[in-house]
Amino acid sequence: MLASSPRLRAVLMRLAQAIPVVIGVVVISFLLTRALPGDPAVYFAGVAADEASIEQTRVAMGLDKPLPVQFVHYVGDLLQGDLGQSLSSGRPVATDLANRLPASLELTLTALILAVITAVPLGVLAATRPGTWVDHLCRVVVTAGVSLPTFFTGILLIYIFYYLAGIAPSPLGRLDFIYLSPDHVTGFYLIDAALMGDWETWRGAAKQLVLPAATLALFTLAPIARMTRAAMLTALSSDFIRTARAAGLSKSVVLYRYAFRNALLPVVTTLGMVFSFALGANVLVEKVFAWPGIGSYAVEALVVSDYAAVQGFVLVMALLFVVLNLVIDLLYTAIDPRIGFEAR
Amino acid sequence: MLSVKDLSVIFQTRRGVVDAVRGVSFEVAKGEILGIVGESGSGKSVTSYALMRILDAGGMIKAGEATYSGIDLRRAAERDMRDIRGREISMIFQNPRAALNPIRKVGHQIEDVLHQHARATRQDARAKAIAAMEAVKIKDAEQRYNAYPFELSGGMCQRIVCAIALACDPRLLIADEPTTGLDITTQKAVMDLVRDLIRERAMSSILITHDLGLAAQYCDRLIVMKDGLIVEQGDPVQIFSRPQHPYSRKLVDATPRAGATVRDLLPADIRAPEPQIVASDKPLVEVRDLVKTYAGKSGAVHAVKGISFTVNQGQCVGLVGESGCGKSTTSEILVRLMDATSGEVFFDGEDIAQTPARGFARDPRRADIQMVFQDATDSLNPRHTARQAIAEPLRRLGRMRGAALGTRIEELAGLVGLPLPLLDRFPHQLSGGQKARVGIARAVALDPKFLILDEPTAALDVSIQAVVLNLLVDLRAKLGLSYLFVSHDLHVVRLLCDYVIVMKDGLIVEEGLAHHVMSDPQNPYTKSLIAAAPKPPERATPKDQLEAIDAQHATLHDKRAS
Known part of the structure; x- marks a missing residue:
């Protein structure tokens, strides 16, 4: 109780700090799309439009008004959840993103969970037995994970498990056509199917997910394993580990309650970084596995100059990073009691 | 109770095998406090880690026997060792803050030990942990139970470390430099507490320390170690009054004590006469109503609350106090690394407090005021050789280049007694004393008038400290410097300051x-400060002779000061 009030204040401070960041993100996503070359009015008016109809479109879209007025309109639309119309799909951008974001998140989160449950024990084992085969295995996996590009690993996995072994389903999206997609609750097929109690569909979705998630996991586990190993080595050589050993504490207590909890901080930092770049970098994986995520959506939109879609994508990703950083910082305060006092 | 015979410990390193301990034998009787004294690298800590079998990776007992109450510590299974550690033999360490898990409540850390040795159940662990905290005289143990180490003072953290060590009533306590880094009054409080607890519980103890004075005060018997060997052992008074081995004699000589001059710290054969320094009564630095207030997280922190003092030309003024007393803040303001909140600092008649610290590096008076820092290792750039470290102020402020620079660096190295071949070494290739010399050479490079010495010998072994202190005395005489000597060690201040x-x-x-x-x-x-300083036993010098020296010393100081 004594320590909770400054920590609570630190948490609230951190939440308050997110507000200007969100405002900044909105301003930048607005200005960025305005600064891109090309005239949206021309695209929206269509191929056969003449000067007059382009001008008409411009007025209809409000693009003839000064920037501040446009910004007010944009923010007004945003507050109503309106991100504009996508040119290529013809649907509202908000709908498109709502359909595709869960697909990307499901893939990334699954990959990350896979990566963590392999990389962290691997790193811990490598740190406790430096120079042994576990340590060398860790080094090999890390090097391979970093140096193999995801599209290559993806294609290799498809070749082995789909083409040669035939145990994986065809890499065509989130669910084989023989299944019906589950009712939309969270947008995560695994969760939605489980909620419906439809285990058939659940297995189908899981089968589709395994290969792309493994591809992404191979890529993301490298930095996590490396950081876990380094952080554990640092923690294990600390003075307080010597104290714990001299007090006769058992190996597992020394390792987990003393060393591992102290090593967690840098690992969590790395995890946050890995998560943010995995969300952006999984576009290649999405392409290889025909995964209907927002990465491939954004690339397609960019290619055809679909500005509303790009703008929506930038905004959603930025907000996601803000939330992610917030979560990581809150995790810090949960792990390290010193944080609340260091925050100003 | 504990018997060690021909114990040898080796470390496998990348550069081959290092013999850390080379066959030491000693015994600890029931109820005895044994002191192991030696300088860094003597193998005193390694010996104790070997007994506990908690040597760092690569370390192993090569030969010898260690028996505790009939148990062979060298061959016991790791399982049995875990039961012995903490329950039969336990340890307390130096740097108590780092010795505790930083993110675990101190109460829980005590409970961990109680659980491990089955001294507590889930229901009574909390009460027993609080009792263990009360046993080491922690006030408000109930509230401290929930504290994290960073919320407690250094002395309080050491009490927690003691509580962890003593929670399961061990019969042998090994204290490895338990008071290094603590203030002098805290040191006394902790040592008195440890001694009382040991006596109360009829325990035995090994006190490992570099401080011969401290060891002599608290131990029944002393062992002097050097380079992994025991060079002498015996009664503290006897070791102090009639050291048999040349190394123990050197250590005894180098221990600062009442009645000794700075030259007495050196071995007899290299003692040169002490230079006569006559300070003038002309003020060099005048501090008036100096105030420094920091904006802290929980309100303003008044670090310095209006102090005034004067340092005359050629004078050595000692600034003494415990951590948090404002002595470091004062020295940082004087050396113009920090701005005062209010007050004046006159240097040669001009108020230098008016020049902001930020711009003082470009001030012509920068060269006149220099500082020697506490930790010679941390204050040198690890990627610069000694030569580069000394060259830096000459280049930047002295605008020296080429041959003139090289000549001056070698001249400075000669002045501080740094052998020329060492100039091209990096800090990690130099010993503590050599690094201290580099730090001093760098500070005097530009012929300053005023030198601020911030505990320049705190991190050094006593024999090295003796040499460095003498170097400082010689430099002051030779270069006509004025010193502000910041320290918590009263004996050293007494030796050096007017x-x-x-x-x-x-x-x-x-x-x-x-x-x-x-x-x-x-x-x-x-x-209370003077009472807390360790008092080594009297030397074998006849009493009247000692008094004569003291009187002589006093008149010397009088002459200096006037």
């Missing part, structure tokens, strides 16, 4: 001529 200022909580509580303040303190705080 005038002493005692600070507490940002205020000067007492000041005066060094030998007056030291021999006849007026303020209760000064008295």
Whole structure:
């Protein structure tokens, strides 16, 4: 109780700090799309439009008004959840993103969970037995994970498990056509199917997910394993580990309650970084596995100059990073009691 | 109770096998406090880690026997060792803050040990942990139970470490430099506590320390170690009065004590006569109503609350106080690394407090005021050789280049006694004493008038400290320097300084001529500081001779000060 009030204040401070960041993100996503070359009015008016109809479109879209007025309109639309119309799909951008974001998140989160449950024990084992085969295995996996590009690993996995072994389903999206997609609750097929109690569909979705998630996991586990190993080595050589050993504490207590909890901080930092770049970098994986995520959506939109879609994508990703950083910082305060006092 | 025979410990390193301990034998009787004294690298800590079998990776017992109450510590299974550690033999360490898990409540850390040795159940663990905290005289143990180490003072953290060590009533306590890094009054409190607990519980103990004075005060018997060997053992008074081995004699000589001059710290054969320094009464630095207030997280922190003092030309003024008294803040303001909140600092008649610290590096007076830092290792750039470290101020402020620069660097190296071949070494290739010399050479490179010495010998072994202190005395005589000597070690201040200022909580509580303040303190705080300093046993010098030296010393100081 004594320590909770400054920590609570630190948490609230951190939440308050997110507000200007969100405002900044909105301003930048607005200005960025305005600064891109090309005239949206021309695209929206269509191929056969003449000067007059382009001008008409411009007025209809409000693009003839000064920037501040446009910004007010944009923010007004945003507050109503309106991100504009996508040119290529013809649907509202908000709908498109709502359909595709869960697909990307499901893939990334699954990959990350896979990566963590392999990389962290691997790193811990490598740190406790430096120079042994576990340590060398860790080094090999890390090097391979970093140096193999995801599209290559993806294609290799498809070749082995789909083409040669035939145990994986065809890499065509989130669910084989023989299944019906589950009712939309969270947008995560695994969760939605489980909620419906439809285990058939659940297995189908899981089968589709395994290969792309493994591809992404191979890529993301490298930095996590490396950081876990380094952080554990640092923690294990600390003075307080010597104290714990001299007090006769058992190996597992020394390792987990003393060393591992102290090593967690840098690992969590790395995890946050890995998560943010995995969300952006999984576009290649999405392409290889025909995964209907927002990465491939954004690339397609960019290619055809679909500005509303790009703008929506930038905004959603930025907000996601803000939330992610917030979560990581809150995790810090949960792990390290010193944080609340260091925050100003 | 504990018997060690021909114990040898080796470390496998990348550069081959290192013999850390080379066959030591000793015994600890029931109820005895044994002191192991030696300088860094003597193998005193490694010996104790080997007994506990908690050597770092690569370390192993190569030969010898270690028996504790009939148990063979060298061959016991790891399972049995875990039961022995903490329950039969336990340890307390130096740097108590780092010795505790930083993110675990101290109460839980005590409970961990109780659980491990089945001394507590889930229901009574909390009560037993609080009882263990009360046993080491922690007030408000109930509330401290929930504290994290960073919320407690260094002395309090050491009490927690003691509580962890003593929670399961071990019969042998090994204390490895338990008071290094603690303030002198805290040191006394912790040592008194440990001694009382040991006596109360009829335990045995091994006190490992580099401080011969401390060991002599608290131990029944001493062992002097050097390079992994025991060079002498015996009764503390006897070792102090008639050291048999040349190394113990050197250590005894180098231990600062009342009645010794700075030259007495050196081995007899290299003692040169002490230079006569006559300080003028012309003020060089005048501090008036200096105030420094920080904006802290929970309100303003008044580090310095209006102090005034003067350093005359050629004078050495000692600034004494415990951590948090404002002595470091004061020295940083004087060396112009920090701005004062208010007050004046006159240097050669000009108020340098007016020049912001930010721009002082370009001020022509920058070269006149220099500083020697506490930790010689941390204050040198690890990627610069000694030569580059000394060249830097010459290049930047002295605008020296080429041959003139090279000549000056070698001249400085000669001045501080740094052998020329060492100039091209990096800090990690130099010993502590050599690094201290580099730090001093760098500070005097530009012929400053005023040198601030911030505990320049705190991190050094006593024999090296003796040499460095003598070097500082010689430099002061040779270059006509004025010193502000910041320290918590009263014995060292007594040796070096003409005038002493005692600070507490940002205020000067007492000041005066060094030998007056030291021999006849007026303020209760000064008295407690002097009482807390370890008192080595008297030397074998006949009493009257000792008094004669003291009197001689006093007149010397009088001459200096006037």
